[in-house]
Amino acid sequence: MASQDASGITIMSMLEIRFHGRGGQGAVTSAELMAQTAIGMGKYAQAFPSFGPERRGAPVTAFLRISDSPIRIREKVYEPNVVVVLDPTVMNVTKVDQGLKPDGLLLINTHQSEEQIRNRYGFTQKISTIDAVKIALEELKVPITNTVMLGAFSKVLGQATLKDVEEPFTHRFGGALAVKNLAAFKRAYEETKGVA
Amino acid sequence: MAKRIGIEVSLAVAEAVKLADTDVIAAYPITPQTHIVEHLSELVADGSLDAAYIPVESEHSAMSSCLGSSAAGARTFTATSSQGLALMNEMIYIAPVLRTPIVLAIANRALSAPINIWNDHSDIMSVRDAGWICLFAENGQESLDLTLISFRVAEDPKVSLPVSLNLDGFTLSHFIEPIEIPDKETVDKFLPPFVPCFKLDIKAPMSLGLLGGPEYYTESRKATDDALLASKTVIKKAFAEFNDVFGRQYNVVESYQAKDAETIVLAMGSISETAMTAVDELRAQGKKVGIVRLRLWRPLPIEEIVEAVGHAKNLAVIDRHLVLGAPYGPVGLEMMSVFYSASQKPNISNFVLGLGGRDVTRDDFKYIFDRAAAQQGQTRYEIVGVLE
Numbered sequence: 001m002a003s004q005d006a007s008g009i010t011i012m013s014m015l016e017i018r019f020h021g022r023g024g025q026g027a028v029t030s031a032e033l034m035a036q037t038a039i040g041m042g043k044y045a046q047a048f049p050s051f052g053p054e055r056r057g058a059p060v061t062a063f064l065r066i067s068d069s070p071i072r073i074r075e076k077v078y079e080p081n082v083v084v085v086l087d088p089t090v091m092n093v094t095k096v097d098q099g100l101k102p103d104g105l106l107l108i109n110t111h112q113s114e115e116q117i118r119n120r121y122g123f124t125q126k127i128s129t130i131d132a133v134k135i136a137l138e139e140l141k142v143p144i145t146n147t148v149m150l151g152a153f154s155k156v157l158g159q160a161t162l163k164d165v166e167e168p169f170t171h172r173f174g175g176a177l178a179v180k181n182l183a184a185f186k187r188a189y190e191e192t193k194g195v196a
Numbered sequence: 197m198a199k200r201i202g203i204e205v206s207l208a209v210a211e212a213v214k215l216a217d218t219d220v221i222a223a224y225p226i227t228p229q230t231h232i233v234e235h236l237s238e239l240v241a242d243g244s245l246d247a248a249y250i251p252v253e254s255e256h257s258a259m260s261s262c263l264g265s266s267a268a269g270a271r272t273f274t275a276t277s278s279q280g281l282a283l284m285n286e287m288i289y290i291a292p293v294l295r296t297p298i299v300l301a302i303a304n305r306a307l308s309a310p311i312n313i314w315n316d317h318s319d320i321m322s323v324r325d326a327g328w329i330c331l332f333a334e335n336g337q338e339s340l341d342l343t344l345i346s347f348r349v350a351e352d353p354k355v356s357l358p359v360s361l362n363l364d365g366f367t368l369s370h371f372i373e374p375i376e377i378p379d380k381e382t383v384d385k386f387l388p389p390f391v392p393c394f395k396l397d398i399k400a401p402m403s404l405g406l407l408g409g410p411e412y413y414t415e416s417r418k419a420t421d422d423a424l425l426a427s428k429t430v431i432k433k434a435f436a437e438f439n440d441v442f443g444r445q446y447n448v449v450e451s452y453q454a455k456d457a458e459t460i461v462l463a464m465g466s467i468s469e470t471a472m473t474a475v476d477e478l479r480a481q482g483k484k485v486g487i488v489r490l491r492l493w494r495p496l497p498i499e500e501i502v503e504a505v506g507h508a509k510n511l512a513v514i515d516r517h518l519v520l521g522a523p524y525g526p527v528g529l530e531m532m533s534v535f536y537s538a539s540q541k542p543n544i545s546n547f548v549l550g551l552g553g554r555d556v557t558r559d560d561f562k563y564i565f566d567r568a569a570a571q572q573g574q575t576r577y578e579i580v581g582v583l584e
C-alpha cells in the first residue's frame with residue numbers, strides 16, 4: 001500500500017493534508033482546487049473547511065484527503081501527512097505542526113530559509129519553503145498565495161502537473177484570471193526548492 | 197456512465213433539482229443550506245432552469261408558497277436548516293394532510309440555543325411527527341440521487357406526500373467530493389413529469405385546507421398516517437427502479453458487516469461512513485462489529501430494522517439530538533419500542549454525540565462498540581465526550 005512519492009515521503013494509500021492561512025488568502029480554495037484536480041485525474045478526494053464564521057484576516061484551516069480508492073471518512077484531519085502554510089504569520093498564533101506525522105512535511109510560504117524556520121519554531125519534520133508572496137505579487141499582482149502554493153505542493157508531492165490543473169483553474173477563475181493563476185502555478189512548480 | 201466530477205454537495209443537489217425540471221423554488225437562505233438555493237437562483241437567472249424562483253421574506257412564507265404552488269400542480273422544491281425549519285413549523289404540519297408532494301432538502305443544523313450553525317439532527321427531530329417522509333443521505337452521490345428519488349416518491353399517486361431529504365450541514369453540504377452528475381435523458385427515464393391527482397384550477401374550482409371539526413379531524417390524521425405507512429412499498433420500488441436506471445441500489449435500511457456482528461451500531465446520515473471505517477479497523481483486530489444505517493426514518497421501517505439488527509447481542513443506537521427531560525434520544529426511544537415486545541432482543545443502549553458540530557471520529561465509534569458490549573440495562577442515554 002505504501003509508496004514513495006517525489007519528495008521521498010512515505011505515503012499510505014490516502015494522503016491527508018491540512019491547510020493553514022488567513023481568511024481571504026484562499027486556504028479553502030486551495031484545498032478545493034486540489035481535490036477537484038485529483039478527482040479530474042481519476043483519483044478520489046475530498047476537501048472541506050474548518051467551518052466557522054469566516055472573517056477576513058482570521059486564521060483559517062482547511063482539509064484535504066486524496067486517495068486511490070473511495071474515501072469513507074468524514075472526521076477532520078488530525079494526523080496529516082502534509083501541512084501547507086499559506087501565511088507565515090499564522091505560525092506565531094497556531095501550532096501548525098499539531099499531529100503532523102513524524103515522517104510528514106511542512107510546506108511553508110516564507111522568504112526565510114528552512115533552517116531559519118526550523119530554528120524559530122522547532123519543527124522536527126521535513127520542511128519545504130517557497131516565497132509565494134513574491135511570486136503572487138509578480139504574477140497575480142495581489143498577495144493571494146493559493147495557486148502558488150498548489151504549484152509548490154504539486155511539485156514536492158508529485159500530485160499534479162500544469163496540465164492537470166488547467167481545467168479546474170479555468171472553471172474556478174475563468175478567462176484572464178485563470179491564465180494568470182496558471183502562470184503562478186507554473187512558476188511555483190518550477191522554482192520550488194527541495195525538501196530539507 | 198457519467199464522469200465523476202469534484203463538486204460541492206450543495207451544488208450537486210441544486211443540479212439534481214434542475215435535472216428534475218422543477219417548476220417552483222420558494223426559499224429563504226440560511227446557513228448551511230444557502231449554497232443550494234443560491235445555485236438554484238443562478239440556474240434560474242441564467243435560463244438553464246425554467247422555473248419560478250420566489251425569494252420570499254421568511255421560511256414561513258417559503259413553505260406557504262410551496263403549499264400553494266404544489267397544490268396548483270407545480271413540481272416544488274425548497275431547502276432550509278435549523279431555525280429556518282423551526283419558522284416553517286406551522287406550514288410543515290399542513291403539507292402532509294393537504295397531500296402536497298413538496299421536496300424539502302434540509303442541511304441539518306443544530307437548533308438554538310446557544311446559537312450554533314453546525315451540524316446535528318435537532319432540526320429534523322423537531323418535525324419528525326408531522327407526516328413527512330424523511331430520508332437521510334450519507335454522502336454527496338446519495339444527496340444527488342435521493343433528491344431525484346424524493347420527487348419520484350412524493351409525486352407517486354399512491355403517496356402524494358411531502359419528502360424531506362436530510363443531508364448533514366457542512367459535513368455534507370460543504371464537502372467537495374467526487375459525484376456523478378447524470379445526463380438529462382437518463383433522469384427522464386427515471387422521473388416522469390408530475391401529474392397531480394388533484395390541483396387548484398380556476399376552471400374547476402375546489403378548496404383545500406378546510407376546517408376539520410371533531411367529525412373529521414381524527415379521520416384526516418389517520419388517513420395521512422395510513423398513506424405515510426403505505427409509502428414504504430413505493431419507496432422500495434423507487435429504489436429498485438433507480439437501480440435499474442443508474443446502477444446504484446439503495447435500501448430503507450442498510451447494513452455493513454452486520455450479519456455476523458455481535459455488536460451493531462445503528463446510525464443515520466454522514467457519520468455512517470466514518471463508522472464503517474471504524475468497523476473495518478475493529479474487524480482487522482478480530483472484533484465482531486457492524487453498522488446498520490437508517491436511510492428511511494419516516495415511515496419507520498420496523499420489519500427491516502428487526503431483520504437487520506434483531507440477531508445482535510448488543511445494539512448501540514446513535515442519536516444526534518438530545519431530548520431534554522426524556523431517558524433516551526429519539527432514535528434510541530424508537531428502537532426500545534420496536535423491541536419492547538420481542539421475545540429475543542439485543543441489549544440496547546443509546547449514545548448521543550456530534551451535537552452542534554462536534555466532530556464524530558472513528559475513536560468515538562470504537563469507544564461506543566466497547567461500551568455497548570460491556571454494559572447491560574442502560575437506563576439513560578450516554579453523551580459521548582461530554583465535558584463535565
